[in-house]
Amino acid sequence: MRRGGCYNSRFAMARTTMEPPRISPEVMARYEAVIGLEVHAQLQTLTKAFCGCSTKFGASPNSNTCPVCLGLPGALPVLNKRALQLAMRASLAINCTVQQRSRFARKNYFYPDLPKGYQISMYELPLATGGSIEIEVEGEKKRIGVTRLHMEDDAGKSLHEGFPDSDRWSYIDFNRCGVPLIEIVSEPDLRAPAEAYAYLNTLKQILEYTEVSDCNMEEGSLRCDANVSVRLRGAPKFGTKAEVKNLNSFRYLTHALEYEIERQIGVLESGGTVVQETRLWNVAAGRTEPMRSKEFAHDYRYFPDPDLLPVSVSTAMLEDVRRSMPELPDAKMARFLREYGITPYDAGVLTASRSLADYFEAVVKAGAPAKAAANWISVELLRRLKDADKEISECPVAPAALAELLAKIDKSEITAASGKKVFAAMFETGKRAAEIIAAEGLAQISDTSAIEKVAREIIAKNPDNVAKYRAGNEGVFNFFIGQVMRETRGQANPQTVNEILKRVLAE
Numbered sequence: 001m002r003r004g005g006c007y008n009s010r011f012a013m014a015r016t017t018m019e020p021p022r023i024s025p026e027v028m029a030r031y032e033a034v035i036g037l038e039v040h041a042q043l044q045t046l047t048k049a050f051c052g053c054s055t056k057f058g059a060s061p062n063s064n065t066c067p068v069c070l071g072l073p074g075a076l077p078v079l080n081k082r083a084l085q086l087a088m089r090a091s092l093a094i095n096c097t098v099q100q101r102s103r104f105a106r107k108n109y110f111y112p113d114l115p116k117g118y119q120i121s122m123y124e125l126p127l128a129t130g131g132s133i134e135i136e137v138e139g140e141k142k143r144i145g146v147t148r149l150h151m152e153d154d155a156g157k158s159l160h161e162g163f164p165d166s167d168r169w170s171y172i173d174f175n176r177c178g179v180p181l182i183e184i185v186s187e188p189d190l191r192a193p194a195e196a197y198a199y200l201n202t203l204k205q206i207l208e209y210t211e212v213s214d215c216n217m218e219e220g221s222l223r224c225d226a227n228v229s230v231r232l233r234g235a236p237k238f239g240t241k242a243e244v245k246n247l248n249s250f251r252y253l254t255h256a257l258e259y260e261i262e263r264q265i266g267v268l269e270s271g272g273t274v275v276q277e278t279r280l281w282n283v284a285a286g287r288t289e290p291m292r293s294k295e296f297a298h299d300y301r302y303f304p305d306p307d308l309l310p311v312s313v314s315t316a317m318l319e320d321v322r323r324s325m326p327e328l329p330d331a332k333m334a335r336f337l338r339e340y341g342i343t344p345y346d347a348g349v350l351t352a353s354r355s356l357a358d359y360f361e362a363v364v365k366a367g368a369p370a371k372a373a374a375n376w377i378s379v380e381l382l383r384r385l386k387d388a389d390k391e392i393s394e395c396p397v398a399p400a401a402l403a404e405l406l407a408k409i410d411k412s413e414i415t416a417a418s419g420k421k422v423f424a425a426m427f428e429t430g431k432r433a434a435e436i437i438a439a440e441g442l443a444q445i446s447d448t449s450a451i452e453k454v455a456r457e458i459i460a461k462n463p464d465n466v467a468k469y470r471a472g473n474e475g476v477f478n479f480f481i482g483q484v485m486r487e488t489r490g491q492a493n494p495q496t497v498n499e500i501l502k503r504v505l506a507e
């Protein structure tokens with residue numbers, strides 16, 4: 001494809017480069033933002049929405065294509081049953097009502113990476129309607145309405161960069177064409193970028209937990225557009241909204257909303273009017289830019305897709321989906337509190353992602369005490385993962401290996417202090433705890449005569465402090481504890497050290 005065919009880049013070149021005027025906090029405070037999000041999530045199916053082509057990410061360009069997803073004449077689409085089941089599962093998870101009858105419609109528009117000339121979507125009869133998602137911002141809970149959830153297929157991808165002749169040509173990869181998506185449209189219930197962030201985060205967590213989508217934002221499995229308007233606080237009507245596209249990370253979402261809210265307030269404060277339009281978040285420039293005037297539904301000439309039967313959902317199908325629903329985040333958190341007796345804080349940390357929650361349960365199942373496991377994972381393990389910039393799925397310490405370490409601490413085979421050293425080595429080398437303890441000589445000294453020998457040596461070397469202690473200075477006792485622990489490289493049982501020192505000092 002010759003460059004310039006894509007109206008994205010044409011508009012990007014014609015953009016205005018004006019920064020929005022800086023608005024004082026007093027003026028900002030007089031306004032409130034009204035935000036609604038449209039979230040696209042790729043369904044975790046092996047094959048595409050209406051054909052048998054693979055959905056695998058990263059396959060060589062245009063290898064996962066067939067006459068159906070290329071829109072060749074005469075090819076007929078057939079709905080992927082798994083895609084429908086996952087879309088229904090998502091609908092139930094966000095408290096939507098799944099409609100008994102929904103219908104695919106053609107959304108007509110031209111784009112070089114859309115070979116059919118239309119997208120298969122749902123219009124007047126979406127799959128599910130009327131749901132809600134509960135978010136929490138700074139301890140405050142708020143229910144955000146979900147207008148609808150519908151199914152659609154994805155377009156291909158235009159590649160404008162990365163080829164030797166990219167200055168003259170654009171390339172197209174149709175692998176993504178026909179990949180199944182759901183679009184979840186929220187009510188305009190969000191009032192601040194922080195609420196939008198919490199909403200997207202909660203929705204992402206639900207879709208991951210239910211295995212509806214892997215929500216990999218780098219691979220485009222979760223994408224977000226925002227409708228934003230501002231109005232004077234207390235004004236009865238919504239202001240004119242702009243749609244901001246290309247918000248494919250949490251950071252972009254927050255920054256773009258902050259920018260757009262301030263821009264619109266600036267327009268109104270200077271006596272102008274906000275134009276209804278589609279804007280693009282320009283990552284490099286850190287601003288939203290006009291992309292095209294906002295399209296309206298009638299521009300797309302929606303009509304029922306004559307190649308596809310209406311979608312009919314029976315009570316039995318819906319019950320099947322309900323029965324196979326994995327545990328949702330809130331339910332898991334409640335169960336962790338109940339079953340494991342861990343703190344609400346730890347339960348919150350551990351259930352933040354399903355993979356972390358699964359890891360915790362695997363450690364407990366392998367024999368570790370639940371409270372110790374919760375504590376070690378939420379402190380030691382997460383800190384090391386963060387430092388190493390790794391996900392829990394890449395954790396070099398297997399759940400059984402961590403359980404083995406925690407059991408050794410529990411049985412006083414090593415001290416908690418040594419345990420941290422052993423854990424660090426396990427994380428670095430991937431070796432088992434027993435191997436590291438033996439190699440480093442970290443086994444806890446439970447031989448009381450050995451500890452007593454060290455204690456007596458230290459007491460003999462510090463007559464001044466002994467005198468202070470005997471004169472009633474209790475604080476100096478910690479000095480002796482510290483010295484014995486240092487001498488034994490943290491391997492002496494602290495309780496035993498305490499008892500022996502008390503006894504010997506009292507002689």
Ligand SMILES: [Zn+2]
Pocket residue numbers: 048051052053064065066067068069070178
């Ligand atoms: Zn295909």
